[in-house]
Amino acid sequence: MTESHTHKSWDQASQARLRVSRLVLSWGEEAICQDVSFSVNAGELVCLVGRSGSGKTTLFHAVAGLTVPDGGSIFLDGRDITGRAGEVSYMLQKDLLLPQHTILENVAMPLLIAKVPRKRAFATARESFATFGLEGTEGLYPSQLSGGMRQRAALLRTYLMDNNVVLLDEPFSALDALTRKDLQAWFLAMLTELDLSAMLVTHDVDEAVAMADRVLVLGSQTPGAARPSTIVGEVEVACPRSDRADFVLSSEALALKRQVIALLG
Numbered sequence: 001m002t003e004s005h006t007h008k009s010w011d012q013a014s015q016a017r018l019r020v021s022r023l024v025l026s027w028g029e030e031a032i033c034q035d036v037s038f039s040v041n042a043g044e045l046v047c048l049v050g051r052s053g054s055g056k057t058t059l060f061h062a063v064a065g066l067t068v069p070d071g072g073s074i075f076l077d078g079r080d081i082t083g084r085a086g087e088v089s090y091m092l093q094k095d096l097l098l099p100q101h102t103i104l105e106n107v108a109m110p111l112l113i114a115k116v117p118r119k120r121a122f123a124t125a126r127e128s129f130a131t132f133g134l135e136g137t138e139g140l141y142p143s144q145l146s147g148g149m150r151q152r153a154a155l156l157r158t159y160l161m162d163n164n165v166v167l168l169d170e171p172f173s174a175l176d177a178l179t180r181k182d183l184q185a186w187f188l189a190m191l192t193e194l195d196l197s198a199m200l201v202t203h204d205v206d207e208a209v210a211m212a213d214r215v216l217v218l219g220s221q222t223p224g225a226a227r228p229s230t231i232v233g234e235v236e237v238a239c240p241r242s243d244r245a246d247f248v249l250s251s252e253a254l255a256l257k258r259q260v261i262a263l264l265g
């Protein structure tokens with residue numbers, strides 16, 4: 001039996017869609033992440049929080065296959081995808097829409113890059129505009145949309161990469177507080193509707209507890225040193241997505257935030 005077969009039975013038993021095992025990452029001589037292991041289960045939203053510079057983006061790049069780790073492995077449904085791009089969808093921190101292209105052209109980009117014929121790419125993209133609350137914006141340009149709408153378009157573009165695991169790096173951070181709240185609630189409903197598993201980087205402990213099924217904390221175990229980072233703890237948020245609006249105001253949510261903040265150190 002090969003190594004990946006061994007992991008496949010393990011993953012299926014544990015429902016892990018994505019499994020990261022003992023990842024080691026560095027930039028040149030500098031060790032950024034050391035011995036990072038975690039999994040994302042089917043349908044789960046995991047939020048990754050960590051101080052600035054702890055290596056969240058570096059970790060996401062590796063999971064997305066944009067860099068090859070110095071050690072460790074990444075499995076998707078039990079398949080070793082270490083160093084392979086395109087297996088999980090990734091929305092970068094500054095995933096800007098191209099200003100000179102229409103929303104339809106922007107959203108269809110992953111399909112066009114995958115060499116789907118233009119007509120079919122646009123038809124496929126159009127089908128999801130209503131689901132993402134973007135109907136009527138197909139022919140508009142990014143500058144004609146509100147920040148929230150632009151972010152929905154970027155999320156739709158990520159969705160059209162057509163993987164059932166998505167990585168999102170601070171997708172709501174540039175939005176004003178009210179738009180962010182609306183979009184967070186909408187995003188949770190979308191994840192459920194589309195049956196996606198997701199991992200989201202955020203600086204914002206409130207956002208993590210408001211959205212996640214599980215919060216992972218990336219931090220250093222070496223006193224006084226910011227790096228190398230590892231997963232220093234996790235906090236489970238056992239609240240149905242539909243009840244989150246009330247939950248965030250509860251003493252239970254406050255207690256969970258305290259736990260996350262304590263892990264951040």
Ligand SMILES: Nc1ncnc2c1ncn2[C@@H]1O[C@H](COP(=O)(O)OP(=O)(O)OP(=O)(O)O)[C@@H](O)[C@H]1O
Nearest residue numbers: 027030032050051052053054055056057058059203
């Ligand atoms: N392209 C790069 N080349 C060299 N070093 C890098 C590069 N990108 C990141 N680093 C190093 O890795 C460290 C971690 O950066 P990273 O962006 O992963 O952290 P982060 O937790 O996402 O930070 P933030 O929350 O501020 O976005 C940085 O402090 C920097 O030293």
